[in-house]
Amino acid sequence: MRTKIVAGNWKMNKTYKETKALVKELKKSIKDVALVNTRVVIAPTFVNLQKASKMTKKSVIEVASQNMHQADSGAFTGEISAEMLKGIYVDIVILGHSERREYFGETDELLALKVDAALKNNLEIIFCFGEVLEDRKSGNHFKVVESQIKNALFHLDSDAWSHITLAYEPVWAIGTGETASPDQAQEMHAFIRELVAERYLSDVSEEVSILYGGSVKPGNAEEIFSKADVDGGLIGGAALSVKDFMGIVKAI
Numbered sequence: 001m002r003t004k005i006v007a008g009n010w011k012m013n014k015t016y017k018e019t020k021a022l023v024k025e026l027k028k029s030i031k032d033v034a035l036v037n038t039r040v041v042i043a044p045t046f047v048n049l050q051k052a053s054k055m056t057k058k059s060v061i062e063v064a065s066q067n068m069h070q071a072d073s074g075a076f077t078g079e080i081s082a083e084m085l086k087g088i089y090v091d092i093v094i095l096g097h098s099e100r101r102e103y104f105g106e107t108d109e110l111l112a113l114k115v116d117a118a119l120k121n122n123l124e125i126i127f128c129f130g131e132v133l134e135d136r137k138s139g140n141h142f143k144v145v146e147s148q149i150k151n152a153l154f155h156l157d158s159d160a161w162s163h164i165t166l167a168y169e170p171v172w173a174i175g176t177g178e179t180a181s182p183d184q185a186q187e188m189h190a191f192i193r194e195l196v197a198e199r200y201l202s203d204v205s206e207e208v209s210i211l212y213g214g215s216v217k218p219g220n221a222e223e224i225f226s227k228a229d230v231d232g233g234l235i236g237g238a239a240l241s242v243k244d245f246m247g248i249v250k251a252i
């Protein structure tokens, strides 16, 4: 059975104090939820990762980084390596988020290097991709998603895939309040699973969790998560509120 995942991407939000308060509340609330085959992940900013990691040590909540550099170490001012994340007990990294691609120029080729560096350091990866509105309008969305996945991930061997979670995030649905319809999400997720099945054995494609991201809220989560190939969500805005995030966790 595929693992379900609800992951909160906090982006550049929450100070140290606010992080402590939110983690504390989440820890408390999550105790009342019976999680079946479901993982709950939060991704605070770099400076607050260590605190969040310490605070969640005995909780079911797991902590992820929003990014990392591809090199082991060196003259890369302002960057963080995979080994540094491991050093503070962070075992998951989000790579390829559309905001990293759009505002920080991250390309598929660069992401392939980051993927390799993460795996080399035994980090799990939540790998994001998705089309922009023009691609969707012109009917190019399948092609775009296919090349994003192939270019960054298809050099990997099958074994590596046990460390990969995919996150389909149509860029036009991120932070816009506009969600892909549950059917649109399912259509793309099924396409992605088929793509993975063609390249690898079907046990890889059947095992890989594919999350949906883009304006997931407590009100629409249940319907999206009910789709056969949707294994959870990557949550932005709604992850900043205990009530909303827990509403989404409960929906799964």
Ligand code: PGA
Pocket (backbone or CB within 6 Å): 009, 169, 173, 174, 175, 176, 177, 213, 214, 215, 216, 234, 235, 236, 237, 238
């Ligand atoms: P959103 O963000 O839920 O605010 O649309 C999703 C994401 O960027 O991962």
